[in-house]
Structures are given as C-alpha cells and as structure tokens.
Amino acid sequence: MLxxxxxxxxxxxxxxxxxxxxxxxYKLKTDALPLAVNVDPTVVEYLxxxxxxxxxxxxxxxxxxxxxxxKTVDGKFSNxxxxxxxxxxxxxxxxxxxxxxxxxxDVTLPDNTVIQRVYAQQNLNxxxxxxxxxxxxxxxxxxxxxxxxxxxxxxxxxLTIAENCQLFGFLKAGKRICLNKKNKFQCIVSPIIFFGDxxxxxxxxxxxxxxxxxxxxxxxxxxxxxxxxxxxxQHHYVFxxxxxxxDHCEIIGNIKSYDDxxxxxxxxxxxxxxxxxxxxxxxxxxxxxxIVTNKNIHLLGKDIKIGTQVFPTSVIANFINIDHSAxxxxxxxxxxxxxxx
Amino acid sequence: xxxxxxxxxLLYPYRAFHNQVFNEKVILFFFIPPLVNLLFxxxxxxxxxxxxxxxxxxxxxxxxxxxxxxxxxxxVTVNFxxxxxxxYADLPTxxxxxxxxVLSLVILLISGRVPEPYTPLKYxxxxxxxxxxxxxxxxxxxxxxxxxxxxxxxxxxxxQIISLxxxxxxxxxxxxxxxxxxxxxxxxxxxxxxxxxxxxGALQVLTSSWLxxxxxxxxxxxxxxxxGLLINVFAIVAFYAYGVSIEKVFFVRDEF
Numbered sequence: 372m373l374x375x376x377x378x379x380x381x382x383x384x385x386x387x388x389x390x391x392x393x394x395x396x397y398k399l400k401t402d403a404l405p406l407a408v409n410v411d412p413t414v415v416e417y418l419x420x421x422x423x424x425x426x427x428x429x430x431x432x433x434x435x436x437x438x439x440x441x442k443t444v445d446g447k448f449s450n451x452x453x454x455x456x457x458x459x460x461x462x463x464x465x466x467x468x469x470x471x472x473x474x475x476x477d478v479t480l481p482d483n484t485v486i487q488r489v490y491a492q493q494n495l496n497x498x499x500x501x502x503x504x505x506x507x508x509x510x511x512x513x514x515x516x517x518x519x520x521x522x523x524x525x526x527x528x529x530l531t532i533a534e535n536c537q538l539f540g541f542l543k544a545g546k547r548i549c550l551n552k553k554n555k556f557q558c559i560v561s562p563i564i565f566f567g568d569x570x571x572x573x574x575x576x577x578x579x580x581x582x583x584x585x586x587x588x589x590x591x592x593x594x595x596x597x598x599x600x601x602x603x604x605q606h607h608y609v610f611x612x613x614x615x616x617x618d619h620c621e622i623i624g625n626i627k628s629y630d631d632x633x634x635x636x637x638x639x640x641x642x643x644x645x646x647x648x649x650x651x652x653x654x655x656x657x658x659x660x661x662i663v664t665n666k667n668i669h670l671l672g673k674d675i676k677i678g679t680q681v682f683p684t685s686v687i688a689n690f691i692n693i694d695h696s697a698x699x700x701x702x703x704x705x706x707x708x709x710x711x712x
Numbered sequence: 713x714x715x716x717x718x719x720x721x722l723l724y725p726y727r728a729f730h731n732q733v734f735n736e737k738v739i740l741f742f743f744i745p746p747l748v749n750l751l752f753x754x755x756x757x758x759x760x761x762x763x764x765x766x767x768x769x770x771x772x773x774x775x776x777x778x779x780x781x782x783x784x785x786x787x788v789t790v791n792f793x794x795x796x797x798x799x800y801a802d803l804p805t806x807x808x809x810x811x812x813x814v815l816s817l818v819i820l821l822i823s824g825r826v827p828e829p830y831t832p833l834k835y836x837x838x839x840x841x842x843x844x845x846x847x848x849x850x851x852x853x854x855x856x857x858x859x860x861x862x863x864x865x866x867x868x869x870x871x872q873i874i875s876l877x878x879x880x881x882x883x884x885x886x887x888x889x890x891x892x893x894x895x896x897x898x899x900x901x902x903x904x905x906x907x908x909x910x911x912x913g914a915l916q917v918l919t920s921s922w923l924x925x926x927x928x929x930x931x932x933x934x935x936x937x938x939x940g941l942l943i944n945v946f947a948i949v950a951f952y953a954y955g956v957s958i959e960k961v962f963f964v965r966d967e968f
Contacts, residue, residue, distance in 0.1 A: 378919055386947065
C-alpha cells in the first residue's frame with residue numbers, strides 16, 4: 372500500500388513540475404503587469420532637445436523657405452527614413468505615408484491615422500483614433516480622443532488631452548497639461564497638471580505655517596494610529612502600521628509609514644508622504660511635499676491639490692487612480708499605470 | 713524603502729508594441745527535429761527496456777509478480793519490445809458503481825461552488841463529471857461489451873508516448889525554432905520535454921493501470937481522456953511556454 376501511495380504521490384509531483392513556472396506566474400503575476408516606466412526626465416529632456424535641435428539644424432532654412440511658398444516637400448534622411456515638410460494651413464485631408472512629418476503652420480490632423488513622429492512649429496491638433504510614436508509641438512498641442520501616444524508628447528505651451536486616450540511613456544508641457552476623463556497615463560511632467568477641470572481656480576487659499584522643519588521632532592509609532600481630528604500636529608512621523616489622518620487635520624512635518632495611509636477630507640500636510648503600501652486621499656486635501664509609495668495611490672476625493680506653483684512636487688506610485696478633479700504641480704510617475712477614470 | 717524605483721535609462725514603450733523576432737536563418741534549424749527523432753529512435757530499444765524493468769520492479773514492490781509482458785514492434789528499421797502491464801481489471805461492482813455515482817454528484821456540487829476567478833477549474837470539473845457519468849451509464853447498460861483491459865490500455869499509452877516524442881521536435885520546429893531564441897535553449901528545452909515524456913509516461917501508465925486494477929474498468933475513460941494524452945499535451949505546452957519566456961526576444965515595432 373505504501374508503494375502505491377508513493378507511486379501516486381510521485382507521479383502527481385512529477386507531472387506538477389512543468390506547470391510550476393506557470394503556477395508561480397499565476398500567483399505572483401510578474402509578467403501580467405504592464406512594463407514599468409523606465410524613465411529619467413533628464414534623459415527624456417535630452418531626447419526632446421536633441422530632436423528639436425536636429426530638426427532645426429537640418430530644416431530651419433527649408434522650413435522658412437517652404438513656409439513662405441506654402442508648399443509640401445518630401446525627402447529622405449541619411450538613414451533612408453522618409454520625411455515630409457508640410458506647410459499647408461488648416462486640416463490635412465490625408466496624411467502622407469512618411470515616418471516623420473514636419474509641420475510649419477497650425478494644423479489639424481485627420482482621424483484614423485498612424486504616423487511615427489510629428490514635429491509642429493506652431494499649434495497642433497490631432498484627429499481621433501490616431502496613433503503616434505512621438506509628438507512635438509512648439510506651441511499648443513491638443514490630442515483628440517481615442518488616441519494612443521506610444522512614447523513622448525511634448526508641448527511648449529499647453530497640452531490638452533481629450534477622453535479615452537492611452538498615453539504610454541512621457542508627457543511634458545511648458546505651461547500646463549489638462550487631462551480629461553477615461554485616460555490612461557504613465558509619466559507626466561508639467562508646472563501644472565489638471566485632471567478633469569481645466570479651469571480650476573489656482574488662487575492659493577492655503578496659509579503656510581511659520582515653522583521651520585528643523586524645529587520639528589521625529590516620532591516613531593509602532594501600532595495603528597489615528598490622529599486627533601481638527602488639530603494641528605507639528606512632528607515628523609514614522610509609522611510601523613496603518614495610519615488614519617481624519618478630516619480637518621493639519622500636519623507640519625513628514626509622514627512615513629510601512630503600511631497604508633488614509634487621509635480624510637480637508638487635510639493639509641506641509642511635508643512629504645512616503646508609504647510602503649497604499650495611500651488614499653479624500654476631498655479637498657492638500658499635500659505640499661512629494662508623495663511616494665511602493666504600491667498604489669488613490670486620489671478618491673474632489674479638488675485634491677498636491678504641491679503649489681511655487682513648490683512643484685512629484686507623485687510616484689505603481690498604480691495611480693484618480694477619481695475626481697485634481698491638480699498636481701510638478702510630476703506624476705505611475706510606474707505601471709495611471710488611470711483617470 | 714523605494715527599492716523598486718528602477719534606475720532610469722532610456723524610455724521603453726509598452727510591451728504591446730513589441731514584436732517577436734523571426735530568425736532569418738530559420739531553415740538551418742530544421743535539421744534539429746530529424747536529428748532528435750533519429751536520436752530517440754536509436755535509444756528507443758533501451759527506453760522500452762528501461763520501462764519494462766521499471767514496471768517489473770515497481771509492480772513486484774506493490775505485490776504483483778510477473779505482471780509485465782512484452783510485445784515486439786518495428787518502427788522504421790528499429791525493432792523493440794514494448795512492455796505492457798498484465799494486470800486484471802474487473803467490471804465495476806454494485807458498490808463501486810454507486811460510489812462513483814455519488815462521487816460524480818459531489819464533484820458536480822463542488823463545481824457549483826468554485827469561485828469566479830477559478831472558472832476554468834469549474835469547467836474542468838464539469839467535463840470530468842460528464843465523462844464519469846457517461847462511463848457510469850455505459851457500465852450500467854453495456855458493461856460486458858467494454859473492449860479495453862489493462863494490457864491494451866498500457867500498451868496504447870506507451871505507444872502514445874512514443875508518438876508524442878517523435879512529433880514534439882517538429883511541433884517545436886514550427887512554433888519555437890523559428891524565433892531568435894538561443895540555440896542551446898532550444899536544444900535543452902526539446903530534450904527536457906522528451907525526457908519528461910519518457911519518465912512521466914512510464915509513471916502515468918503504471919499509476920493509471922494500478923488505479924484501473926483497484927477501481928475497476930469504470931475509471932478507464934476518465935484515465936484515458938484526462939490523465940493520458942491531454943495531460944501530456946499540457947506538459948508539452950508548459951515546456952514550450954517556459955522556453956519562449958525564459959529569455960526576451962523582441963524588438964520595438966517600427967511600424968504600428
């Protein structure tokens with residue numbers, strides 16, 4: 372009997388072997404996640420500058436000349452890549468089948484088009500259902516709905532994104548970025564980033580405390596902790612477990628937690644928040660410093676403000692979910708995915 | 713604290729924009745399947761001898777002496793003696809029939825309670841119940857006309873294993889060798905799959921035969937469908953999946 376049980380057990384274990392990597396993948400889901408953004412803003416900045424410098428170095432004279440003539444010129448780069456310089460104003464009726472499109476006037480691209488790189492000297496509006504590898508507009512850039520940006524979208528002035536776009540890679544604008552709902556993003560850098568309400572009032576009603584950070588002491592708390600509501604707390608905190616910051620709290624200092632952080636309504640934190648797990652932020656809360664987590668950030672409430680125009684900051688997490696309108700000054704990096712639902 | 717913030721390098725696009733790389737010299741890799749086939753055929757007499765020896769030794773440990781027979785086969789020019797397990801399998805008794813009937817009902821009830829994330833398991837259990845029920849139906853009405861017994865079952869099982877061992881290199885040739893994976897990886901994955909089939913096939917046939925001996929012929933359809941060819945094909949697919957994911961061979965799509 373022992374041998375029979377041994378046979379069945381051994382057969383079962385032996386037949387489990389080829390399925391073991393699959394089981395590990397099923398449990399850990401290492402490959403199920405989208406690729407993390409591997410991005411250094413300085414590198415992107417360098418690439419953007421290089422692209423612009425390359426275009427201007429090679430085409431500035433041509434651009435001026437062609438612009439004056441209002442005509443279209445086709446050509447090839449030294450590596451055989453085809454380009455077109457298009458100086459027709461208005462709506463391009465049909466996109467050329469080139470890899471690089473250089474536009475010297477305000478242009479609206481047609482719908483349902485696919486093109487690799489577009490450089491616009493003026494404003495650029497993309498059509499719906501378009502796919503681009505990279506977009507570079509010296510002035511305003513409007514990405515229409517259902518578009519996919521694979522790598523970079525840059526606007527020297529304002530970047531507006533309509534609904535249902537998938538924005539892989541890097542978005543940058545010189546002045547401000549406005550995202551509408553149902554967008555997915557990964558990395559956004561701009562002095563002001565609006566989610567939803569692009570006409571959000573930027574009048575600062577936040578009174579900054581007159582306390583130097585050097586005067587604030589550090590407190591280490593081992594258990595779950597809930598702050599006293601409606602009170603000002605002046606400490607740097609390190610929490611080993613969960614922490615709840617109730618409504619109308621004001622904290623002057625940094626918060627670090629090894630577990631979840633829940634932030635209530637109308638909370639003001641003049642400092643940074645760092646967590647190993649999730650961070651939930653509710654209505655009308657304000658956070659001055661950077662927010663960094665190893666898991667997810669849920670901006671659940673309305674009118675959340677992170678950073679200020681004077682002190683831009685960054686929000687970094689694996690997944691970032693934004694439910695309502697929010698304003699972020701600085702940068703957002705969703706290592707895997709950010710969703711503005 | 714923020715250990716998984718990766719060190720920044722270039723900006724990589726989303727993986728949906730990756731393409732698998734075809735090997736330009738793909739035709740060169742098609743010498744692998746015939747070579748592996750030849751190697752397997754050369755080793756086949758030894759393999760069948762090892763199978764026979766393993767069956768004899770293990771069955772003796774389980775209390776079945778002289779329960780292994782041999783039948784001579786010729787495949788191309790290779791002669792080999794294929795072992796089969798000469799155990800007796802009875803028709804299901806009243807108790808066994810009703811036990812399996814209750815078991816099928818229990819599995820059906822369990823399948824209804826499987827949580828939604830495990831829906832494939834639910835279908836698997838229901839398919840198993842369907843097969844078991846058809847087996848119960850058959851043995852209730854036509855039990856005497858059942859054509860299978862353990863010697864035939866074990867012999868067919870081993871022949872299936874041999875066929876799979878000959879087909880697998882060709883399947884890999886058309887689905888795995890065509891991509892630019894490491895040459896050594898291709899060879900190793902193919903040989904590992906064959907080794908698994910040779911060892912696993914013997915274990916599978918022996919286990920199934922013992923289960924049929926204990927639980928009567930009523931379990932033969934379930935063994936044949938669920939713990940025979942199907943599980944071996946799953947294993948081949950699992951090895952293939954491991955082979956194609958062990959190294960990343962892709963490039964960023966130039967065109968969308």
